[in-house]
Amino acid sequence: MTNAEKLSTLFLFIGVLHTFLAPYFAKLSKKFHQGSATEAFLHLLSEVEVVFGFWAFVFLSTWALFDGLDKVIQYQQSLQMIEPLFIFCIMIVASSKPIVELSKTTLIYISKSFTKLLPVDEILIQVFIVLGLGPLLGSFITEPAAMTILALLLFQMLRQSDELVLYGVLGLLFVNVSIGGGLTHFAAPPILIVAHKFGWGFQDVFLNIGEAVLSAVTLNVLVFVLCFKNKIKKNMQILRLDQQQNIPIWIILSHVIFLIAIVMSAHYEKVFFGLFLIFIGLADVTKKYQDRLKFREAFLVAFFLGGLIVFGSLQKWWLTPVLNSLADKSLYFVATALTAVTDNAALTFLGSQVDGLTESSKWALVSGAITGGGLTILANAPNPAGFAILSPKFKNGSLNAAKLFLAALGPTVITVVCFFLMGRF
Numbered sequence: 001m002t003n004a005e006k007l008s009t010l011f012l013f014i015g016v017l018h019t020f021l022a023p024y025f026a027k028l029s030k031k032f033h034q035g036s037a038t039e040a041f042l043h044l045l046s047e048v049e050v051v052f053g054f055w056a057f058v059f060l061s062t063w064a065l066f067d068g069l070d071k072v073i074q075y076q077q078s079l080q081m082i083e084p085l086f087i088f089c090i091m092i093v094a095s096s097k098p099i100v101e102l103s104k105t106t107l108i109y110i111s112k113s114f115t116k117l118l119p120v121d122e123i124l125i126q127v128f129i130v131l132g133l134g135p136l137l138g139s140f141i142t143e144p145a146a147m148t149i150l151a152l153l154l155f156q157m158l159r160q161s162d163e164l165v166l167y168g169v170l171g172l173l174f175v176n177v178s179i180g181g182g183l184t185h186f187a188a189p190p191i192l193i194v195a196h197k198f199g200w201g202f203q204d205v206f207l208n209i210g211e212a213v214l215s216a217v218t219l220n221v222l223v224f225v226l227c228f229k230n231k232i233k234k235n236m237q238i239l240r241l242d243q244q245q246n247i248p249i250w251i252i253l254s255h256v257i258f259l260i261a262i263v264m265s266a267h268y269e270k271v272f273f274g275l276f277l278i279f280i281g282l283a284d285v286t287k288k289y290q291d292r293l294k295f296r297e298a299f300l301v302a303f304f305l306g307g308l309i310v311f312g313s314l315q316k317w318w319l320t321p322v323l324n325s326l327a328d329k330s331l332y333f334v335a336t337a338l339t340a341v342t343d344n345a346a347l348t349f350l351g352s353q354v355d356g357l358t359e360s361s362k363w364a365l366v367s368g369a370i371t372g373g374g375l376t377i378l379a380n381a382p383n384p385a386g387f388a389i390l391s392p393k394f395k396n397g398s399l400n401a402a403k404l405f406l407a408a409l410g411p412t413v414i415t416v417v418c419f420f421l422m423g424r425f
Contacts, residue, residue: 005317007059008059008063008310008315011059011311012055015052015054016378018045018051022048022051025046029042029043046396048304048398049384053304053306056306079310080309081309082269083381084301084303085273085302086144087144087385088298089262089275090142090145090266091145091385092276092293092294093262093279094144094145095149096283097291098255098290099149099256102252104153107134107153110133121229128222130150131150131154132176132217134149134176135176135179135181136180136213137180139181140187143180143382144381146382147177147382147383148385150177151386151389153239156239157238158236159235159237161395164228165228165231165236166390170407171406171407172224172374174373174380174386175408176217176221178372179212179371180213182205182209182212182370186266190344190345190370190373191205192345194351194366198362208423212422215422219414220411223411258275258278258282262279301385305381308346312349320350320354322334324356332365332367332420332423335365336368336412338368339368339372339379340372341378342378343379344379344380348369360425364425371416371419372412375405375408375412376401377401377404
């Protein structure tokens, strides 16, 4: 084992532990004078999105002391950072006011149609549609874009800080978005990153795991609504159309075109970033119809994912023998568990480097990676984006990793069962 592998595994473990201790750093920061360097540093460490970028920096700096700066620079130059850059761009575009208002209007009209047909409170129907139908958008406009839009809508719906509801919503959102992108081969990071190497197209993905995806998403949100219907009525409010400012249709259409164009050019960073820069110009020209663009939130999410990528490829030394030693069904359950401590796209990427995987083993690996994507903040690349938007609803803006794990455990178990019974492995 090389120095880089030893150090990366050590600092990755510290990073995982840090995510569970983030609320402690938030409390500790309050013991120091506001605005002081110590208070600012401790507050920074309480930001979950900062964790892996911070420890990646510490790792690279430590590695440079052992093996020299040249090796570290060479390693950094070999890393593929398209995904963090793409998420940065797509999150800002997807969170723009015209896109969010279009999504909200569509969901409101759908919910009103169902309200006329079913004797059910409109707020319950809206929650069902936002957390049931919404995540499936991730199969078409990408999971990061879907996560951003849904988190913004849920932010408007959550009116009281009931901890049980907050973590319940967050856990369900993370789980359903993680699997909701599994209807296509180009939208979910853990599938996208291996689809070309495995020779998978739309038909392969849809026929192999589409049934499990649709069943799990529906069952998860149905159980949540039935179990928490009274708390939902008390702590969440109905989305309503904004009558104060009608956004011109040409602005909405132009934003949709930019969103689609950036999604379609996701593999070509110079193309989608060029489009993004033009979009920023459009947003400035139409600022009368815009809210603040979420540069800070998008940067933190990209920083988080970039840190995970720095660690990812150096975990091959222990992941490869683990994956090679498992039968298909065992691989599925182990992949689900490993996803909780390793970004699921990094996990499937590393798995794709293992020689000799059977076709059923490939599906077991990918299925496990997406089913465990809601258990922790680091399990799925879009998760930090969702929490960055919803964090003001949480006490001190901090995430309790243990509470998130428990909240996501129920829908994860339902998802695991659906994929086990319906998956092709």
